[in-house]
Amino acid sequence: xxxxxxxxxxxxxxxxxxxxxxxxxxxxxxxRIVDVDNDIRSYLTITDEMALEQAASADARRAQGxxxxxxxxxxxxxxxxxxxxxxxxxxxxxxDGFIPPYDAFVVDQLKAAGAVILGKTNxxxxxxxxxxxxxxxxxxxxxWDTERVPGGSSGGSAAAVAARLAFAALGTDxxxxxxxxxxxxxxxxxRPTYGRMSRWGVVAFASSLDQVGxxxxxxxxxxxxxxxxxxxxxxxxxxxxxxxxxxxxxxxxDIRGLRVGVPKEYFISGIEPEVEAAVRAAIAQMEQxxxxxxxxxxxxxxxxxxxxxxxxxxxxxxxxxxxxxxxxGPRVDGENMIESVxxxxxxxxxxxKRRIMLGTYALSTGYYDExxxxxxxxxxxxxxxxxxxxxxxxxxxxxxxxxxAFKIGDRADDPLGMYLAxxxxxxxxxxxxxxxxxxCGFDSQGLPIGLQLIGDTLQEAKILxxxxxxxxxxxxxxxxxxxxxx
Amino acid sequence: xxxxEAVIGLEIHxxxxxxxxxxxxxRVVDSVTAPPNTATCPxxxxxxxxxxxxxxxxxxLAIRVGLALNCTIQRHNIFARxxxxxxxxxxxxxxxxxxxPLALDGHLDIELASGETKRIDIRRVHxxxxxxxxxxxxxxxxxxxxxxxxxxxxxxxxxxEIVSEPNIRSGEEARAYAVKIRQIxxxxxxxxxxxxxxxxxxxxxxxxxxxxTETFGTRTELKNLNSFRxxxxxxxxxxxxxxEILDAGGQVVQETRGWNESKRLTFSQRSKExxxxxxxxxxxxxxxxxxxxxxxxxxxxxxxxxPDTKRARYMAxxxxxxxxxxxxxxxxxxxxxxxxxxAVSDVDPxxxxxxxxxxxxxxxFRLMNEHKQGVxxxxxxxAAFVQLIGLVENNTVNNNTAKDVLTEMYxxxxxxxxxxxxxxxxxxxxxxxxxxxxxxxxxxxPDTVAAxxxxxxxxxxxxxxQVMKATKGKANPExxxxxxxxxxxxxx
Numbered sequence: 001x002x003x004x005x006x007x008x009x010x011x012x013x014x015x016x017x018x019x020x021x022x023x024x025x026x027x028x029x030x031x032r033i034v035d036v037d038n039d040i041r042s043y044l045t046i047t048d049e050m051a052l053e054q055a056a057s058a059d060a061r062r063a064q065g066x067x068x069x070x071x072x073x074x075x076x077x078x079x080x081x082x083x084x085x086x087x088x089x090x091x092x093x094x095x096d097g098f099i100p101p102y103d104a105f106v107v108d109q110l111k112a113a114g115a116v117i118l119g120k121t122n123x124x125x126x127x128x129x130x131x132x133x134x135x136x137x138x139x140x141x142x143x144w145d146t147e148r149v150p151g152g153s154s155g156g157s158a159a160a161v162a163a164r165l166a167f168a169a170l171g172t173d174x175x176x177x178x179x180x181x182x183x184x185x186x187x188x189x190x191r192p193t194y195g196r197m198s199r200w201g202v203v204a205f206a207s208s209l210d211q212v213g214x215x216x217x218x219x220x221x222x223x224x225x226x227x228x229x230x231x232x233x234x235x236x237x238x239x240x241x242x243x244x245x246x247x248x249x250x251x252x253x254d255i256r257g258l259r260v261g262v263p264k265e266y267f268i269s270g271i272e273p274e275v276e277a278a279v280r281a282a283i284a285q286m287e288q289x290x291x292x293x294x295x296x297x298x299x300x301x302x303x304x305x306x307x308x309x310x311x312x313x314x315x316x317x318x319x320x321x322x323x324x325x326x327x328x329g330p331r332v333d334g335e336n337m338i339e340s341v342x343x344x345x346x347x348x349x350x351x352x353k354r355r356i357m358l359g360t361y362a363l364s365t366g367y368y369d370e371x372x373x374x375x376x377x378x379x380x381x382x383x384x385x386x387x388x389x390x391x392x393x394x395x396x397x398x399x400x401x402x403x404x405a406f407k408i409g410d411r412a413d414d415p416l417g418m419y420l421a422x423x424x425x426x427x428x429x430x431x432x433x434x435x436x437x438x439x440c441g442f443d444s445q446g447l448p449i450g451l452q453l454i455g456d457t458l459q460e461a462k463i464l465x466x467x468x469x470x471x472x473x474x475x476x477x478x479x480x481x482x483x484x485x486x
Numbered sequence: 487x488x489x490x491e492a493v494i495g496l497e498i499h500x501x502x503x504x505x506x507x508x509x510x511x512x513r514v515v516d517s518v519t520a521p522p523n524t525a526t527c528p529x530x531x532x533x534x535x536x537x538x539x540x541x542x543x544x545x546x547l548a549i550r551v552g553l554a555l556n557c558t559i560q561r562h563n564i565f566a567r568x569x570x571x572x573x574x575x576x577x578x579x580x581x582x583x584x585x586x587p588l589a590l591d592g593h594l595d596i597e598l599a600s601g602e603t604k605r606i607d608i609r610r611v612h613x614x615x616x617x618x619x620x621x622x623x624x625x626x627x628x629x630x631x632x633x634x635x636x637x638x639x640x641x642x643x644x645x646x647e648i649v650s651e652p653n654i655r656s657g658e659e660a661r662a663y664a665v666k667i668r669q670i671x672x673x674x675x676x677x678x679x680x681x682x683x684x685x686x687x688x689x690x691x692x693x694x695x696x697x698x699t700e701t702f703g704t705r706t707e708l709k710n711l712n713s714f715r716x717x718x719x720x721x722x723x724x725x726x727x728x729x730e731i732l733d734a735g736g737q738v739v740q741e742t743r744g745w746n747e748s749k750r751l752t753f754s755q756r757s758k759e760x761x762x763x764x765x766x767x768x769x770x771x772x773x774x775x776x777x778x779x780x781x782x783x784x785x786x787x788x789x790x791x792x793p794d795t796k797r798a799r800y801m802a803x804x805x806x807x808x809x810x811x812x813x814x815x816x817x818x819x820x821x822x823x824x825x826x827x828x829a830v831s832d833v834d835p836x837x838x839x840x841x842x843x844x845x846x847x848x849x850x851f852r853l854m855n856e857h858k859q860g861v862x863x864x865x866x867x868x869a870a871f872v873q874l875i876g877l878v879e880n881n882t883v884n885n886n887t888a889k890d891v892l893t894e895m896y897x898x899x900x901x902x903x904x905x906x907x908x909x910x911x912x913x914x915x916x917x918x919x920x921x922x923x924x925x926x927x928x929x930x931x932p933d934t935v936a937a938x939x940x941x942x943x944x945x946x947x948x949x950x951x952q953v954m955k956a957t958k959g960k961a962n963p964e965x966x967x968x969x970x971x972x973x974x975x976x977x978x
Binding site for chain 2: 081082088090095098100101102104199200201202203204206207208234235236237238314315317318321322324326327328337341360363364365368372
């Protein structure tokens with residue numbers, strides 16, 4: 001088997017046993033990136049020199065008898081997560097060339113765990129999008145069909161993991177930006193509970209919704225990266241000061257007696273029949289494994305999309321107002337300061353401008369109560385739906401997205417159509433729960449279908465174990481896209 | 487002509503004297519003297535992905551102020567983003583408080599010139615962060631293009647906003663209220679009160695309405711007031727200006743006006759149409775700040791005795807006049823110094839608090855004023871001051887000599903007894919010695935004696951002067967007066 005086809009856990013075993021070195025694994029990945037990423041375009045920046053140094057250092061540390069959770073494991077990081085000394089663009093021209101003087105908390109965690117950082121992956125501009133088409137630099141291709149999108153906004157990370165261009169990767173999920181691309185690319189992606197991962201150093205889109213999440217080819221891989229990066233950080237006042245359980249130890253594969261809720265509101269018209277069939281089959285499979293299936297209701301589901309598209313743009317309109325070219329980032333000169341700031345802001349792409357305007361409007365005097373204020377109230381109702389649901393069930397199973405990957409350009413001029421790609425993932429971000437997507441089949445065109453499992457606050461262990469149990473009873477995760485096969 | 491009633495509310499911004507900034511670990515430095523941009527970090531520069539963490543100490547100081555201003559401290563606090571663009575505001579929003587501020591519904595009693603007391607209601611006190619500072623350059627040789635420099639040292643410094651209800655009725659009342667707020671903040675050791683450096687800023691909202699009516703007129707907001715005098719004068723000017731507009735049948739324009747100190751007038755800075763919509767919304771980066779009863783109680787224990795209470799106590803316990811008591815409590819450091827003198831126990835007989843107060847107000851303050859110094863600059867301890875007064879009261883030195891000794895103490899810091907000994911200034915209270923000197927003065931001035939005896943009683947003072955001159959002022963005046971009367975009377 002090729003080095004690059006190993007899962008993260010297989011690689012880690014090899015590194016521990018001494019059968020593989022980190023430098024070998026890193027070189028293999030870097031070589032594959034050179035070979036293949038012209039077709040996929042998952043990376044915006046490749047940090048090859050730094051990666052090889054980190055790999056050599058990992059090997060040296062291991063030779064000294066050291067072992068840390070990800071020692072020597074090559075990982076990719078979404079370009080919205082700050083990396084000290086390495087460009088961090090958030091997929092935007094307005095941060096083109098910006099090199100942060102700090103690492104994000106999760107990057108600190110990666111370094112402390114001994115990981116090797118291969119580079120920075122593509123994203124929709126400021127994570128606003130579901131296809132990477134809103135990236136100011138490139139559109140990433142889906143490794144299963146390069147004419148299709150990988151999903152977004154963490155499409156670069158999802159595609160890199162699917163195409164074996166990284167053993168795992170970090171993304172961020174504000175409305176589904178980890179789960180939806182995981183679904184489109186046939187990998188596992190976790191959106192942890194809000195506050196489980198510090199947002200320190202993550203370029204803000206919508207502060208009350210943003211959360212970092214890991215991608216892996218398997219549930220175990222995803223869990224390993226989650227384990228290494230989760231944790232409390234006093235620099236983020238919204239991060240939760242709670243212990244991080246040993247998630248890798250809870251992957252027993254035993255889900256007998258687990259109550260799985262199936263919300264009727266998630267099987268609506270508009271969902272592709274093949275997607276619905278695959279998800280229903282996956283739920284049946286979980287029942288086979290001993291889970292108890294319970295039909296439930298999340299009655300306010302249909303409000304999630306409008307609520308999300310008021311709250312997220314409102315927060316974004318404030319978060320993005322700082323990009324004026326005065327302190328950092330590119331500056332477009334004008335006759336005077338105000339003119340210069342206006343011209344600099346023209347570097348924002350159309351979707352970002354659209355959301356800034358939406359959010360500014362929703363917060364304006366005279367409209368606040370009607371829009372933003374009301375959205376906050378409905379958000380409480382959506383949260384309450386989940387609180388009620390988790391009184392009856394342990395986890396909830398739904399499709400991740402109503403469709404499989406769509407063609408590049410198909411929805412580029414249809415913002416509403418694009419927003420619908422996240423219709424099943426948004427509710428979770430508005431609540432206090434956690435969720436993941438894992439492969440549960442392919443449609444007739446060979447495109448991956450994702451199963452979403454949702455857990456209660458801080459109950460990542462339950463959804464990870466349920467996902468692991470299902471995955472171990474199927475072979476979906478063993479199918480690889482043919483990327484780079486000659 | 488219509489008689490108007492002035493309706494004035496004050497917004498006061500006061501930086502809090504914490505060691506670090508409101509939402510990051512940067513030091514709080516003197517924004518006038520510190521080299522620009524030397525106390526900044528990615529958080530207070532608003533760099534991508536940086537997050538705020540509330541400075542607990544700032545909250546504590548704010549609670550202190552809320553309590554001192556008789557406010558209710560809100561247990562559930564929400565921070566909010568106030569959105570507006572300006573190059574000195576790195577995030578393009580200021581983290582402030584909007585709907586649920588820290589303290590509500592307080593009041594403060596001020597003394598009017600008439601001697602009456604007036605209660606000014608305080609609407610709210612809330613916490614926020616200060617902005618950076620802009621410097622607009624002249625097009626000189628160093629910067630031929632001109633331009634604007636920005637210094638972010640002040641960005642993120644904890645800032646308290648104290649908002650009064652509009653029940654202030656004149657420039658003088660506005661001034662009295664602001665002076666008293668400043669005094670309290672200094673007592674609480676939360677703010678230096680330096681208006682020149684802008685750490686204490688006062689902005690009045692001013693409008694007029696026909697006397698006896700209840701609805702508010704259109705208001706203007708006054709800025710750039712760098713002194714209490716500017717506050718009183720600017721407000722007074724604005725009241726006259728508005729009255730003239732109304733009398734002429736015109737309408738006051740709602741706007742922000744600046745005070746031009748040299749021209750002594752207000753000018754339009756920004757109209758309502760240009761005013762920003764701040765689009766306040768709850769700050770998602772900060773969870774609600776919950777203030778427990780225990781926290782409030784523990785802060786209450788740290789509150790010092792406030793000036794009004796202190797003043798009443800001085801008047802009741804030490805029989806000080808209202809004026810003297812006010813002077814002593816004006817600054818906490820002065821009151822502390824005074825109270826230290828009261829604790830001195832090894833001087834016998836112990837001078838009365840009233841006597842010490844007189845010496846402080848009449849003599850010590852005069853020296854401090856002459857040297858433009860404060861109580862912290864005094865080179866001797868309160869105990870040394872009491873010892874000097876004790877030497878007067880036990881007749882070791884007379885009053886006039888003591889004043890000279892105090893001047894010397896003020897300059898050198900040496901103890902009174904040492905100065906008196908070194909210079910031979912001890913008072914002559916020896917009756918025999920004084921008898922001899924008086925006899926000598928009488929012998930040497932027969933003509934004056936004759937004049938006195940012929941009925942010119944006023945010459946008695948001249949004889950006292952001669953005796954004092956002969957003793958270089960050291961003679962005990964009480965003995966001199968008594969003996970002189972006796973000896974002159976004997977000649978009658």
